[in-house]
Amino acid sequence: MSFWPPQIMDCFQSVKLDLESDFTPAAYNKLLHTLFPVDTPYTVYPQVHRHADSVTPSARTTFTVYYKHVPVFLLDLHSYPTLTRISGREAADDHIRMHMRDLLPYCPLATLNAVSAFGTRLCFYSINTGGGIAPIRPTVDVDENHDPTPIDWWDYDLLDFDGASRLEGVVKKIRNVCAS
Numbered sequence: 001m002s003f004w005p006p007q008i009m010d011c012f013q014s015v016k017l018d019l020e021s022d023f024t025p026a027a028y029n030k031l032l033h034t035l036f037p038v039d040t041p042y043t044v045y046p047q048v049h050r051h052a053d054s055v056t057p058s059a060r061t062t063f064t065v066y067y068k069h070v071p072v073f074l075l076d077l078h079s080y081p082t083l084t085r086i087s088g089r090e091a092a093d094d095h096i097r098m099h100m101r102d103l104l105p106y107c108p109l110a111t112l113n114a115v116s117a118f119g120t121r122l123c124f125y126s127i128n129t130g131g132g133i134a135p136i137r138p139t140v141d142v143d144e145n146h147d148p149t150p151i152d153w154w155d156y157d158l159l160d161f162d163g164a165s166r167l168e169g170v171v172k173k174i175r176n177v178c179a180s
Contacts (some may be wrong), residue, residue: 008030024119029044029046032044042067043065044063060077061076062077074112075115075117076117078116079118079119083121084151088118092116096114096116097133104127109174110177113125113170113173115170116154117158120163121155121157122167123156
């Protein structure tokens with residue numbers, strides 16, 4: 001039995017390559033609108049960013065969730081195949097940290113939570129006012145063989161119980177604080 005309703009699971013599991021190469025952004029859009037329903041004070045704002053490097057063209061989708069008119073949650077989505085690239089993880093980590101620092105002054109919550117996703121693989125981030133961003137980057141000397149964003153940071157899978165439960169827990173905490 002799945003943690004998510006069948007309509008959500010179907011979105012993540014049924015990719016029609018002749019229609020779309022990756023249906024994951026649409027699946028996350030559906031999931032976030034389920035977790036933050038449209039008939040509540042929440043608004044899910046998706047943004048698609050396309051860029052090409054010399055090796056592989058890629059796209060990133062950022063979902064910012066607003067409560068009324070202030071940001072309370074961030075999900076940054078990258079295509080699954082780029083998870084194995086150190087440069088892809090490093091760029092994803094840099095981007096979400098920058099975006100969290102930009103949004104923090106506008107977030108009314110004591111903690112701003114975010115998720116970096118490569119397909120359904122999730123890494124959970126958080127920042128408190130006056131604090132640093134977790135997970136904390138390793139403080140070792142950087143050389144060309146150093147991986148500043150280990151692949152095991154994305155150790156939760158949205159389609160597994162632990163990943164789904166962790167995401168739902170973060171969302172419940174946000175919704176409870178916003179409701180109080």
